[in-house]
Amino acid sequence: MPAISFQNVSKTYRGGQVKALDGVSFDIAQGEFFGLLGPNGAGKTSLISILAGLAQASGGRVLVQGHDVVSDFAAARRALGIVPQELVFDPFFNVREALRFQGGYFGVHNNEAWIDELLQNLGLADKAEANMRQLSGGMKRRVLVAQALVHRPPVIVLDEPTAGVDVELRQTLWQFIARLNREGHTVLLTTHYLEEAEALCGRIAMLKQGRVVALERTSELLKGRASTMLRFKTDAALPANLAAQARITGRIVQIKAHDAAEVESILTTLRAANCPVEDLEIGRADLEDVFLEIMQEEEQKKGVTA
Structure with a gap:
């Protein structure tokens, strides 16, 4: 019961x-x-x-x-x-x-x-x-x-x-x-x-x-939505293509990266844009990341069916 x-x-x-x-x-x-x-x-x-x-x-x-x-x-x-x-x-x-x-x-x-x-x-x-x-x-x-x-x-x-x-x-x-x-x-x-x-x-x-x-x-x-998260701090504006996929809280930026090659691509883009970063970390997605991803997927489904 x-x-x-x-x-x-x-x-x-x-x-x-x-x-x-x-x-x-x-x-x-x-x-x-x-x-x-x-x-x-x-x-x-x-x-x-x-x-x-x-x-x-x-x-x-x-x-x-x-x-x-x-x-x-x-x-x-x-x-x-x-x-x-x-x-x-x-x-x-x-x-x-x-x-x-x-x-x-x-x-x-x-x-x-x-x-x-x-x-x-x-x-x-x-x-x-x-x-x-x-x-x-x-x-x-x-x-x-x-x-x-x-x-x-x-x-x-x-x-x-x-x-x-x-x-x-x-x-x-x-x-x-x-x-x-x-x-x-x-x-x-x-x-x-x-x-x-x-x-x-x-x-x-x-x-x-x-x-x-x-x-x-x-x-x-x-586990089902585990991905690598790139976390860092910056005072500079992100390049437009990164800003579109980033989660930004004040100076803290989090960007999803599926593998090492994507991590290197993000870092290369930041360097090319002269965007200095501090406290760079590479870690796993947490529940907040998963929650936001699921909610965004639902919003996209709603947009498709509307």
Whole structure:
């Protein structure tokens, strides 16, 4: 039995004029660390909202631990712990009280030992008696994670959990979540930090305009589209033929090269254009490179069929 099963899920808005999800189908196995990636507007939030019961699918089914999120919603909700994107909190309670109340919603009582463990592992032990209003944004984010875990759900959904937070929280969070995953918890992660997805997720689905455009093990995604990437820094303008194929972030330039001959051709072109480079590196494509390539391919397909 899958931990999560999306079965031909569709979602439309404005009387069917806007299609947010278009027949999305895939399963997430028990104990998987699974990544759900896609650009803004791809349908990730709609899919998570349907899973959480915050929105109703226009078609298809979603199951959590075998429980339909509509017809067997109570059991499905108990199996889920969801960390939302938005910072939401009750200003009338301190951190420990907020966790006690959250556990109470799921019928969990007398779990002070687990609350203490959550506080310790998420760096909140010294904030346990602090009112939620007194916490920084990063600390509020930690509390949201603790609230999602307080009833020990077998399935954990992290929706952009590290958006806008510091490096310390990222490291603390991923160490703890990785431990829970090793202990058997299933984790579904959505993130725009693709280095996190590459490091953590064993399998990845990519959405584009409400459709699944890639669904593979992370290693297979990287292997199937592996290529050499030429990375360097420059303050000069690239020759037009290189600029057309380069990914440029500030001074950092990345250009795909399939073999050593193509690397030499790129370097020759740069020298001929008197384009000085610094910190030249030759490495393998990472998940961000693969993601951009898949998204660009989908855009090209759209252009051909339009």
